[in-house]
């Protein structure tokens with residue numbers, strides 16, 4: 332591919348010596364799971380986010396399950412979740428014992444809104460799992476005002492900014508009761524393997540998340556909960572600590588790429604995303620819409636441009652989700668699933684590449 336869909340490698344190449352040093356430090360320490368490297372990264376990430384606690388875990392999927400359980404979600408409860416998102420957002424709910432209740436999204440932001448969440452609330456609703464999809468930011472304060480605790484799936488939106496109820500700007504993932512992150516390599520802060528984190532200002536939630544990630548145990552021979560083996564590796568934490576200071580510049584690059592796409596011929600050819608209200612997205616993916624998205628993707632493929640749909644089959648139609656059929660209509664989910672197409676974007680994409688993609692899409696659309 333002359334223009335890949337994403338490029339996690341180029342931005343980290345200049346950091347090779349620092350990464351080698353960090354990995355060597357871990358090898359020399361002999362401490363490979365949790366330990367001082369993980370604590371140091373947790374503290375650095377918390378400081379950067381402006382959050383009180385970060386709990387490093389094995390991946391972004393388990394971060395959701397553990398965050399929900401730490402908030403008290405369990406059997407008999409319902410958790411509202413959009414159907415238009417990566418499967419893991421919903422998959423993480425049944426392991427808590429609760430049922431996912433699917434809601435619709437806004438057609439332009441592709442995120443849940445207070446209205447789409449309100450339609451899915453029942454007396455059993457215990458939490459809302461808001462997804463900051465594609466790096467955009469859902470209106471967390473408006474949704475929290477409905478009176479249901481909000482957990483933010485921030486896997487795709489590391490570095491995005493939102494607004495709190497009092498009007499102050501804060502990082503996505505710190506706007507609700509808890510936020511969850513993924514350090515999967517293609518995310519905005521991606522490690523060299525799996526990793527994730529739970530973020531919260533609530534001491535009790537953080538404490539419970541720490542317990543659950545380590546087999547429900549505080550001391551080695553007493554097990555208080557049926558928990559998980561879900562820990563962040565020291566090597567990943569050391570690498571993430573090297574990458575973290577560069578995330579703001581990488582996010583700025585993504586924002587500039589999105590702005591260039593907006594100003595290009597793309598705007599007249601396809602549907603573009605709208606920023607979430609009072610937010611500054613971090614565009615992990617640049618997703619447009621067109622009734623013939625697959626034909627455009629095939630045409631781009633012929634020109635050496637990688638473009639793809641991520642969620643052609645929405646989650647509520649996945650075979651595993653059959654027990655949790657939605658009770659609200661999901662018209663925007665259905666349409667977005669059929670029409671969305673992710674165009675190349677990364678922290679390394681060049682202006683020439685963006686112009687080439689935009690011109691090709693305009694020609695094909």
Ligand SMILES: *Cc1c(COP(=O)(O)O)cnc(C)c1O
Pocket residue numbers: 390391392393416417419420462484486487512513514515525526527
């Ligand atoms: C990547 C992703 C996850 C899961 O993260 P993993 O680290 O891969 O487990 C969850 N939700 C969304 C929206 C994601 O994009």
